[in-house]
Amino acid sequence: MEKIMNWIGHTNEEGNEQKLIDHLNNVSKLAGEFGAKFGMRNVGEIIGKLHDVGKYSNEFQERVHGGMYRVDHSTAGAQLTRKLYSNFSEITDLLISLPIMSHHSGLCDLGSSVDTPDRSTFRARMKRHNIPNYEAYQSEIKTIPPIDVEEIKDALTKLEQPASEKDLYLYLAVLTRLLYSCLVDADFLDTENFMSGQERKCGDSIDEIYKAAKERLHKKGWLKESSLTTLNGRRSFILRTAMEIGKTKDPGYFRLTVPTGGGKTIASLMFALEHAHKNHMDRIIYVVPYTTIIEQNANVFREFAGAWNVLEHHSNFEFEENEYGLMMRLASENWNMPIVVTTSVQFFESFYSSRPSACRKNHNLVNSVFVFDEAQKIPADYLEPCLNMVHELVDYFNCSAVFCTATQPALDDHLQMVKTMVEICPSVQDQFTFFQRTIYENLGNISKENLVDRLKKEERVMCIVNTRKTAQELYGLLKEEVPEETLFHLSTTMHKVDREKTLEMVRSRLKNGQKVILIATSLVEAGVDLDFDTVFRQLAGLDSIIQSGGRTNREGKRNKEDSKTYIFELEGSKVVSSQKTEIENTRSLFKKGIDCNDPNAATVYFHDLYQSKNSLDRKDILKKEKDYQLKTIGKEFKLIEESSDLIVIPNETNEDVIIRIQSKRGTKEDFKMIQKYTVAIPHRKTEQLYDLGKIMPVENITNLFVLTDSEVYDKKIGLRLDDDEGGNAIFW
Secondary structure, three states: OHHHHHHHOOOOOOOOOOOOOHHHHHHHHHHHHHHHOOOOHHHHHHHHHHOOHHHHOHHHHHHHHOOOOOOOHHHHHHHHHHHHOHHHHHHHHHHHHHHHHHOOOOOOEOOOOOOOOOOOOHHHHOOOOOOOOOHHHHHOOOOOOOOOHHHHHHHHOOOOOOOOHHHHHHHHHHHHHHHHHHHHHHHHHHHHHHHHOOOOOOOOOHHHHHHHHHHHHHHHOOOOOOOOOOHHHHHHHHHHHHHHHHOOOOOOEEEEOOOOOOOHHHHHHHHHHHHHHHOOOOEEEEEEOOHHHHHHHHHHHHHHHOHHHEEEEOOOOOOOOOHHHHHHHHHHHHOOOOEEEEEHHHHHHHHHOOOHHHHOOHHHHOOEEEEEEOHHHOOHHHHHHHHHHHHHHHHHOOOEEEEEOOOOOOOHHHOOOOOOEEEOOOOHHHHHHHOOOOEEEEEEEEOHHHHHHHHHHOOEEEEEOOOHHHHHHHHHHHHOOOOHHHEEEEOOOOOHHHHHHHHHHHHHHHHOOOOEEEEEOHHHOOOOOOOEOEEEEEOOOHHHHHHHHOOEOOOOOOOHHHOEEEEEEEOOOOOOHHHHHHHHHHHHHHHOOOOOOOOOHHHHHHHHHHHHOOOOOOOOHHHHHHOOEHHHHHHHOOOOOOOEEEEEOOOOOOHHHHHHHHOOOOOHHHHHHHHHHEEEEEHHHHHHHHHOOOEEEOOOOOOEEEEOOHHHEEOOOEEOOEOOOOOOEOOO
């Protein structure tokens, strides 16, 4: 910390700048306003004013008029910053010069002092001497502010003392990311405002939404029931407690450990609104692992907060072609909306991205409440960088984090400097006892034939297995044993439209009390509202087993003793390598007699799982963050590995869209529409399908193929896993 303070030195004298062009003025003003949210107004204004000064060179102007834009004006602005603030060179390099240098090409790596000027790192480009003369900026820019020393001191003293060098640089890297976001969003917005002639709409204030949501609650009467012997009384008790904690606590870390059926969605929303209202926070951001949960939650939030205040942002969402749709499409670029519902991938990858378009939203994370729904799904291989992001934003940027699930992971030891994790749900053990809906029973090893015999005797049963191949095999065996109208299959071998149609039929039969046998993969464990008499679950991670049990007697209409969740292992089946550690840990806990209905069971499981992992940061993201390898991190931080391809399944609805895409005339809307008819498969299996002549690639679009053999896809099971050349598996 002493070294950082020595960087600050004394302020420079103001130059004799004269006139600032409108764009720089507007970007400076906007970036300053954005930065003010986390105490960096002065630095934000400086970044905005200096980012385009290289455009004042005669050579740039000549090339612009001639249709060429290759003058390195970004490096010019970064080098000018060092000249203007030479007494602060190290701190301004990180917080000002690097964002300026990166504002078009994306965040760059800091690099090494030995990097030569021809390289793309920050330190390399700062050595370049071939930048065209841009001194003409002095005849335009009237005022360049001096560095506000106190502002930087205040920012740096936020760190707990004594701070290690690693903690210091992780914090500075976050500051750099936020300041970069201020700059690129201000740059985009000023251009957008100029082109449209108006500023965009961004919803109501949190205070207005808070009042409207409370009125909605009172009209529904959800706060009145007081008896703890009724289902609604329990939900009301949890809701009232969540609201009380929300309006009395300062920003920090929270858990909401609510059992299935306990009203988690509304309780989390009202906690977040009370909390944001009390602490003058700007927005609420829901982070969820599955798009199915997003769609359900977003609809609830629209009812309570108003549709114009809720941004649903994920790859499957289609914006309407009207004024409302345009407002939401624009808001998705920078999340300037009071309530945002998005995926874990979008949330974490945007923060660690280096691309300007993805980074625009980062400064709008400040002063927010984050609700991590199904928090146990934060990938263990990236747990440390994900939680470091949360830690930095909560501890230093006036945010709160709520980890919301019935199966709480063991996160306390992995959140740096966490003082207290406040539990929102009252009397957690008592709530789990009240809401218990099923009895878990471990069957051990059974054959597929034994499993089929058990399933066909049930009236309303779901069987969840670990691989898509196993799901199709079981479906095939049952197809010979039960009436076709009673048997269903759900997995990601089916495209989204066919999955939704299947779910609709399953729900209809369940509602009407008809016989249903559903064979599925883990995609039904969370965010899919289903209620079966009995559930069979192949041995998996304990959290998956407990989530599966939440689909047994979900509405509590039967005695829990008559509603079984059976855990089984299939004789002769191989364990998928990606699930091996999770399954071994679960098997070990069952041998110790762990109770799946105990709310602490999942935490014990995750504690053991995290300890058994070789690394919770498999690509050393935090080491690279400390070393300011920002561009490298942007390439490597991928929660979903890009090793799969998309296969488009043609039909009458999408055939014209496919033709346009194949002829290179496809629009953004076409690609959005076609996603609903795609199936993701591993790249190695794509090659097999291609060699068999089953698919053809879409020219100039990586990882996108079109199915050419209609026999390979079945609406009831999706892409078939046995080929025509002898029955070998084509993919998992």
